[in-house]
Amino acid sequence: NxxxxxxxxxxxxxxxxxxxxxxxxxxxxxxxxxxxxxxxxxxxxxxxxxxxxxxxxxxxxxxxxxxxxxxxxxxxxxxxxxRDWIFPEVEGYFPSFFGYWKKCERLLKDKLN
Known part of the structure; x- marks a missing residue:
């Protein structure tokens, strides 16, 4: 950290x-x-x-x-x-940052629409 x-x-x-x-x-x-x-x-x-x-x-x-x-x-x-999360509302286990980021992108797109 x-x-x-x-x-x-x-x-x-x-x-x-x-x-x-x-x-x-x-x-x-x-x-x-x-x-x-x-x-x-x-x-x-x-x-x-x-x-x-x-x-x-x-x-x-x-x-x-x-x-x-x-x-x-x-x-x-x-x-x-x-740990601190960019999007705390995205839950689950993600073995890589990119798996997490894909869910974040979807959430971000939903928020922007």
Whole structure:
């Protein structure tokens, strides 16, 4: 989650977790990584951790981990929060953004007509 305003009211360590297993399965360009790192700069005191979630938990013995629901965070353990949706009235499970977006487009067209 790269939202600089998320959970600003609590004192916490902010961590951008980059899991090698995720990128092995879903390769991205260096520009995509650079973009994420640039966005992370907007979060005060953020630390970047390259490793797996379970390794992070073992190394840091963190009492509570907050994260937003997302297909990439299904294996996380902690306090999961719903992610923000462009169209909250569109419901269901969408394994990809484009499946979600197709339903959003239909809703948007209906609203505009």
């Amino acid at each position: 790269l939202d600089p305003f998320w959970k600003t009211g609590i004192r916490a360590n902010r961590v951008l977790l980059l899991e090698p297993s995720h990128f092995a399965k879903y390769p991205v360009s260096p520009k995509s990584i650079d973009f994420a790192l640039k966005l992370a700069e907007n979060i005060n005191g953020i630390k970047v951790y390259t490793g797996e979630f379970d390794e992070f938990v073992k190394e840091n013995r963190t009492p509570e981990i907050y994260f937003k629901e997302h297909p990439t965070t299904r294996h996380y353990k902690g306090l999961e929060e719903d």
